[in-house]
Amino acid sequence: MTQISPNQILGVLGGGQLGRMLIQSAINYNQDIHILDPDPNAPCKDIAQHFQVGSLKDFDTVYSFGKNCDVITVEIEAVNTDALQKLADEGKKVFPQPHILKLIQDKREQKQFYQQHGIPTADFILTENKADVISKKSFLPSVNKLGKEGYDGRGVQILRTEADLEQAFDAPGLLEKLIDFDKEIAVTVARNENGELIAYPAVECAFHPTANLVEFLFAPAEISPEVEAKAQEIAKAVILKLDMVGILAVEMFVTKSGDVLVNEIAPRPHNSGHHTIEANFTSQFEQHLRSVMNWPLGNPELRCPAAMINLLGEDGFSGPAIVEGKEEAMAEKGVYIHLYGKKLTKPFRKMGHVTILDENVESLKAKANRIKELIKIKSIS
Template identity: 65%
Template sequence: MPKEDITDIKIGVLGGGQLGRMMIQSAIDYNLDISILDPDENAPCAHLVKNFTVGKLTDEELVYQWGQQFDLITIEIENVSVAALKRLQDEGKKVYPQPEIIELIQDKRKQKTFYKANRIPTSDFVLTENAKDVAAHKEMLPGVNKLGTEGYDGRGVQMIRTEADLEKAFDKPGLLEKLVDFEKELSVVVARNEKGEMNCFPVVELSYHPEQNLVEFLFAPAQISEKTEQKAYTLAKDVIEKLDMVGLLAVEMFLTKEGDILVNEVAPRTHNSGHHTIEANLTSQFEQHLRAILNLPLGSTALVTPAAMVNLLGEDGFTGNARYEGMETCMAMKGVYVHLYGKKLTKPFRKMGHVTITDDSIESLKVKARKVKETLKVKA
């Protein structure tokens, strides 16, 4: 696609959630023509584009017919009809990330098997068919039991620490991973265009909610050695190259206490671990995704300032029309940027927005991030 023609390219996005919303905000800067398909008529993107279609993302015929009108199709969620995207790709439509990669990543079993087959370091695992199968692998405990499909935003993942926990094992096809005794959880967002040009965003450090398996805090840059940082970049590039993927790939990693880096999971799209890039980097992950799928030069990912990110989750015990407590207090703090996702209804642990915090000092960032977390509450 010639770069001078980008404003003529019709782009269809499967999914109208917050990732699509922030992608649109970047697309506006380049006058890009974005259309959205989403099952929710009140999705975060619903009122931001001229062409918003309500429809099921996994309906093969609907997705296929909808996709006919576009030159380029991309995603902001993996739970889509791969069969429809393959048909569209076969007919000459550009589909990035490629349907085969979406299919691979839709199933955590296939994803882990891919790592093993391609010598990508990852935790030890066994594939399981049901709860009885999980119970037969006591040697893997303590472990992490994951559903092969249907899991998202922390759902479909649970700890099996002891034999007593085996009774809660998933009774569907999945896997049991050996629990990694890690030092830190890291993430690298890497972009690759059709020409094969690659660029990584600086490594970030993640802190997860102890019960919900959702990112609670993010800090950039990660507090790691230069050697570890380079290993993380090399690994992220290795994964996206072996996938031969065009687009943006978030690679979540474990840094072990021995100094090794293991791939945990990947996401072939913009990702929660890259939201801070809107304020903290020369190019945001959303702009970079668009550059990659349009085969344009990738933007500089240099960090302008250290940053932290706090996810705004619906408070436990509250369901209904969202109310935001503590907003003015947070807005009065220097270097605090609030992003709300346009979701009218809140429920426990639903992602309602995020806050990016910038500061020259990592220690000050941590203090501010805690203050934001304690102050800004989403209730009903």
């Protein structure tokens, strides 16, 4: 006989779309969720058992929020890790563990971690400021990444020629060899306190040419069984070397020679796993819940080939959002619209996503392209 106490409170730092979809999952388990977010209109506001407005970076705010919870997790990495560490020291369950969030907050430390633990990743050198980057022109073409505060494409730039060096970040960062990759893929892994570990099948990401956000995602990735096995093995190695509890998205490059290199990781539900809600036996949001609550992990297998499209605010529109083409899209079989409850749109803001299911991969791709052209997020004014 096993029982699960229904009275444990799960606190989540961040009340955006990831928290929102986590709550949609948690409702099935009577799992109460408390949310902390600086935005009084954050997507979670109406559906959390308790919604608190406050800074995620302020020690006292995070600490006092966490004191009222039993388990604390995040849906964003930019949080006060000192407060989380104090909560963990005082016996609260904090997953992912604060030291992991700290590592993720600094891309320089992250890269060194891979290096130290034999995780394959693109060659890199650390840089201290703009002058330092300029002096490293022999390392071109490369990707210049800010050490801290990068998110969703911000803090990342491609430096191909010496002329590009003028745009280099003037802060501690790193230069990474530009990888002439064949594909970008992602594998989500999850691990609970009992040590259970699962890996989702790899997905393939197609990025928006300018916004550096995932534009299309396809599951399964069209890769060989060898590359799939390698990617799963690497993703598992990362979560194990981190000794992490929770869910971890591992974004990887597949090079033209078939090597698999870790690009970035996110210790939370991630854009590359949204399709799992309809396409896999267990969604990444439920898996996150299971992992941090130390429940048995769920089966990660794919039920049906899927595509995922981010619904980004159209360039040139800001203000109260309207959704064009929604009805036409809804009329199609296997099309799942998820809007994030954001009232205001702005260029490239993540306003929602659409998952598309189709047993036939060719018609899946055609449908994904059609839906992408159909749904547009604009504004009234």
